[in-house]
Amino acid sequence: MGTSHLHYIHPFVVMIMSGASGSIFDEFINTKSLFLNKEVLRHSYTPDYLPHRDEQIKSLAAILSAALRGETPSNVLIYGKTGTGKTAVARYVGKELENVGRNRNVPCHVIYLNCEIIDTQYRVLANLSKYFNRDVPMTGWPTDQVYHEFKNAIDQNKAVIIIILDEIDKLVRKGDEVLYNLSRINSELENARVSLIGISNDLKFTDYLDPRVRSSLGEEEIVFPPYDAHQLRDILEERAKLGFREGVLDDGVIPLCAAFAAQEHGDARKALDLLRIAGELAEREGAEKVTEKHVRMAQEKLEMDRIVEVIKTLPMHSKMLLFSVVCFESQGISNATSGEVYRVYREVCRELGVEPLTPRRITDLISELDMLGIISAKIVNKGRYGRTKEIHLTVPLESTKSVLLSDYRLSQLGDFSSARKKFTFQLHLQ
């Protein structure tokens, strides 16, 4: 793809290559960039050293080492929450196994598939075949033909093939047929051997599996506990050494990133995101150093991104409901009851020509928004005046407004303040 660009060399590039004005760029790069290598701060990067995962690495290596003796390694299931290093460990051990296998002349192939993207039997088999240079169209063939193609492809040579199925629970949701086929493929092979590594953050996903698949897949299980703040610190230190220029991180930066991430069930991914974004923010404002302030900004930015994404993808009625809550909020009312919110919601529906949902359904939607952390709904007893939920927004008001109004349907309600007046009027009637 990108190679065609090389045929045309931009004058600037010539300048740099000739060294004519390279210095001004050098200076720019050296003085302004706080990063040495931003890639290592991404969670997609597989580091050479994984702090506090020695035990898991050892377990996995012990299981896979069977491959080097020419045996078939047991299938493995790896459990752990997001950001506990499951993928990194699996890829790391896989890479090492391939290396050692190459040196000892024992061919090992480790194939990594992320089942969130490759989420059907067909796609899994097509991708596996592609790894062995078989030309399988991404769609069109009968599934069993692809299966045979793959089987023939791997059985050409004596080799151990290890398939890492990341986020395997996503695959299971669409049926466990692939897993059934893959887990018993060995009985149909002459030369090659296949073993599976499943990675899941859902501990209970095997409940949905066929018992035969479950026992075959879960021959070995490794659990990844969450990192604590201290361990996260070590991980960040390690990456920061490679990712940042020396001395650009204030002392408090890494501990603070670690602390934030530790609150979120010890998610190393989150910790790395915080650190990288803090660095980007510092760089953008031309600061010499990354400080705790930047980490807090990064935390806010991540939280904001999450909220915007959540609100954007909300179903229509939830948006209208949230719109109603915002109507109260922008008048400084932060203890609206569900009944009041419902009445405004009905007005919003009328205004947009949409059939309103029933109050029962709306209580469920309210609970959903509560779970998502967008609003808080707490049950209060007003004695004589009944029992209800008091509802208020728990995210920044202005941002919520603008996200809601970016929906073309809600923007028909016109400018927010005029809509507000209209609904305020309704409120006073009641």
Place this chain on the structure above:
DNA sequence: CCTCCACCGGAACGTGAGGAGT
């Protein structure tokens, strides 16, 4: 102490979309 408000939330059922089986 009893009532009764204004809603909560469980249970059962209806409906349409989408996938699997044949």
Place this chain on the structure above:
DNA sequence: ACTCCTCACGTTCCGGTGGAGG
């Protein structure tokens, strides 16, 4: 092409409830 099944989303019905006010 057809049926059958499942699942998400909604509705209807209804029993339940903590405390202000009588």
